[in-house]
Amino acid sequence: MYSNTKYASTVLANLAVYGILAAFLQSDEAKSGVRPEDLKHFSNAAYIVIASGVVATLIFYALTKEPKGYQIKLLNDSSEPAVKQMSFSNWLCEPQFYQISALYTLSRLYMNVSQVYFPFYVTFGQNFSKMIFILGCLVGIANCAWMYFPLDKADLFIVSIIFGGVQAVLLVGSLAFTSDLINKNTESAAFVFGAMSFLDKLVNGLVYQIIELFNPECRDDQNNIACTHFYRIIMAYVPGCCLVLALIVLLSLLTKKIGAR
Template sequence: MKGNSIEDDDDDSFTEPLGRRSVFYYGMGHMLNDITAACWFTYLLLFLTDIGLSPRDAAMVMLSGQVADGFTTILAGELIANLSLYAVALIVFAVTKANTYADVENQYRWIAYSSIFVGCCFVGIFLFGTKEPRSRVGAQGNFHVRIAWAYWFKRVLYYEVAIVYVLTRLIVNVSQAYLAFYVINDLRMAQSAKALVPAIIYTCSFIVSVILQEIAWTGQRLKAYYTAGGIIWMFSGAAIIFLPRSMSAFMYIISIFIGVANALMMVTGISMQNVLIGENLGGCAFVCGSLSFLDKISCGLALYVLQSFQSCSPELQRTNAINVYISVTRFGLGLLPSCCALVGVAVTYSMKLHTPFSKPIMEPLLE
C-alpha cells in the first residue's frame, strides 16, 4: 500500500497543474540567471569600450562568452530580476561619477557584486521551496523514452521553430546590447537613462507576460500574438533609426512599445517550442539545448559583425553636425531587430500549429 501511495503521488506530480506557490518558487530560481544575463547584454559592451577596448575587441570578448555559454548549454543539457539590476545600476550611475578608467571599473564592479549577491539569495529561496518529483518508471512511465536526434531533423516544424526562436532572441539580446550605447552616445540622454530605459522595457514586458499567462493558447493565437509583437517591433525600429537627438524624450515612449513587443514575441516564441515537443518529453533536452545553442552563437556573431563596423568614437559622433546620425548603434538597435521581426512573422505565418500543448496553472496569477 505504501509503495502504491508513493507511486500515486509521483503520478500526481506529473499530471496535476502547478499551484501559485510552485510558480513563485520556480520564478525565484531564475533570478540569478536573469540578473547576470541582463548585466551581460546591457552593460558588457559598454563597459569594455569605456575602459579602452576597441569595438571589435569588445565584440570578440562577448562572442567568446556566447560560444562558451552555447557549448556549456549543450553539454549540461523576470520583472524582479531585471528591475532589481537596473535599480542598482540607476543608483550607481546617479551617485558615482566616472571621470577615470578606475571610476568606470568601480561602477561596474559594484553592479556586479550587488547583482550576484541578490541573485544568490533568490537561488537559496528556490532550493528551499522547490520539491523535485521522482521520475516515473515502469510500463506506464514514458518519460524515459529517448528520442533520437535524427527524429527532429526530419520535422519541418523543428526548423521553423528554430528560425523563429533564434530571430526572437536576436531581437531581444542585440537590442539590449545596443540600448545603453544608443541613449548615451546617439541621443545624449542623462547617464541615468542607461538604467531607466531598460527598466521601463522590462516592466512593460513583465506586465504583458503576466496578462498573457491567462490566455488559453491555440496555434492560431500563437501566430496572431507573435505577428502583433513583430509589427510593433518594426514600427519601433523605424522610430529608433530616425529619432533625432532633439526628441530624445520620446525614447521613453518607444521603450514601452519595445517592452510590449518583446513580451509578445518571447512568450509565443517559447510556447512554439512546447508545440514542437508535444508529448515527446524524451527529446525535450535536445530541442531546448539545440535552440539555445543556436541562439547564443547567432547573437555573438551578430554583435561581432556589427561592432566590426563601429569605427566612430562617441566623441566623433557627438560632434557630427547632422541631427540624426545613422550610426551602427541605430542599425543594431533599430534595423536588425526590425528585419528579424519581419522574417520571423513570415515564417510564423507558414507554420502549422494545431496541437494543444499546455494546461493552465492551478491558480491564475492575476487573482
C-alpha cells in the first residue's frame, strides 16, 4: 500500500510540474512555440517546484514524530540471535552499503537519462532475483546498442517497449536489493534510503550538466545532422554504460548474501 501511494504521488507530482509550465506558457500571448524569451517561464516553474519541495520537507519534519520507546522486536526472541542496531556511522563502514548504493544510483541514472533524452532522440534521430536483474541489464545494453543505428517507426515502438520492461526490472530490483540490505535494521532504514536517494539525485544532476555542455544547441532545422548524432550517442552510450557498471557491481554481489552482517 505504501509503495502504491508513493508512486502515485510521484506521478501526480510530475504531472503538476507539466501543469505549472503549461500554465505559464499559455499565459504568453505569442503562439510561435517555445522561444528564448520563454526562459523566464521555465525559471519561474523551477522556483515554484523548489519552494514547494522545501515547504513540504519542513512540514514533514515538523509534524512527523518518532514513536516514543521504539524498540526492535524480533519474530522469535528465543530462537533468533539479537539484531545489531545500525547507526549511520555503522552503515558507512558496511561495504554492501556502497555496492547497493551504486546499483540504485546507476539504475535511476539509466532510467532518468533514458526518459529525459528519449524524446529528443526520437525527434532528431528517428521481488526480483539477481539473475533477472542481470538479464535486465543485458537486454538494456543490447537495446542501447540498437538505438545507435537509424530506426524506423516500428523499431521505435519496439525500443520503447523494451525500455519500459528494463526500467521496471531495474527499479523494482534495486529497491528490493535495498530492502534486503536493510534486513531487520529498520531503525536506520530512513538513512539508507535517504543516502541512496541523495546520491541518485546528485549523480543525475552532474551527468545532465556534463551532457548539456556538449549539446550542439539544436534549433529548428539548424545543425540537424549534429543533433541527430548527438542524441543517438547519448541514448546509446550513457544508459548503456550505466548498465555495464551496474552489471559489474552486481557480479561482485553474486556470491554474497545481501544483508548478511
